Amino acid sequence: xxxxHDEDVRLxxxxxxxxxNAYGExxxxxxxxxxxxxxxxxxxRAVAEDIAQDSFVxxxxxxxxxxxxxxxxxxxxAVAYREWLMYRRQNRHDHQSLExxxxxxxxxxxDTATSLIDQMDLQQALNCLPAxxxxxxxxxxxxxxxxxxxxxxxxxxxxxxxxxIKRSREKLKSLLGGVHND
Numbered sequence: 001x002x003x004x005h006d007e008d009v010r011l012x013x014x015x016x017x018x019x020x021n022a023y024g025e026x027x028x029x030x031x032x033x034x035x036x037x038x039x040x041x042x043x044x045r046a047v048a049e050d051i052a053q054d055s056f057v058x059x060x061x062x063x064x065x066x067x068x069x070x071x072x073x074x075x076x077x078a079v080a081y082r083e084w085l086m087y088r089r090q091n092r093h094d095h096q097s098l099e100x101x102x103x104x105x106x107x108x109x110x111d112t113a114t115s116l117i118d119q120m121d122l123q124q125a126l127n128c129l130p131a132x133x134x135x136x137x138x139x140x141x142x143x144x145x146x147x148x149x150x151x152x153x154x155x156x157x158x159x160x161x162x163x164x165i166k167r168s169r170e171k172l173k174s175l176l177g178g179v180h181n182d
Contacts, residue, residue, distance in 0.1 A: 008072035015063045023063070027056050030073055033143070034080045040138040041084050043127070051087050055080035077143040078153055125175035133168040140165055 014022035034055055038048035059079045066075050126134050139145045139153070147165065151158040 005068075005071060009068040012063055012066045012068065012072060015060065023060055026072060026076075030076050031056070033073055034076060037077055037138060037143040038080055038084060040126070040142050041081075041135055042087075043123075047087070051083050052080060054087075055083045058083060074143075074145065074149060077145070078149075081139065081143070081153060122176065125172050128175055129168055129171060133164055133171075136161060136165050137168050137172070 008026065011022040011026050015026065031052065035048055035052045038051050038055075039045055042048045042051065055076065059076050062079070066072060126137070129137070136150060136154075139150050140147070145153065147158060147161050150156075150165075151161045154161070
């Protein structure tokens, strides 16, 4: 598994000359980050898995576009985000009917029942946000993109990104406070 930026660059270079095993290592290392981001964006695990698979295929075909100046994680998450946008445009009516419960992880993956409840509370609070604002929070906190990266990816002004993330974070805190104070 890649352990550093230099190793990611090395594996990407090997992939660019046809080493499928090198790309397999990159996929294994970053698949959970990509899937986690897509689950939050789609709110449906099966759809997220399909988009993640498409994203890694697209990443393989475009590996020569990875310059190595940024992290491979950010690059592949950006590929996945663009795949998500294409999926959403093509399936807008289907996306609106997907169920939240498909997104919540099994209790087996949680340390305690309390953490499962906290995750469900967070998911409910996220679902109260407008979809575009929820996506910005996911890109910032789940995919760990900087505000500048999000602005570039979404083609929105940096100031807009900053204000919408701040406003959404405050709304989320308010919603979570209300959930725990019932």
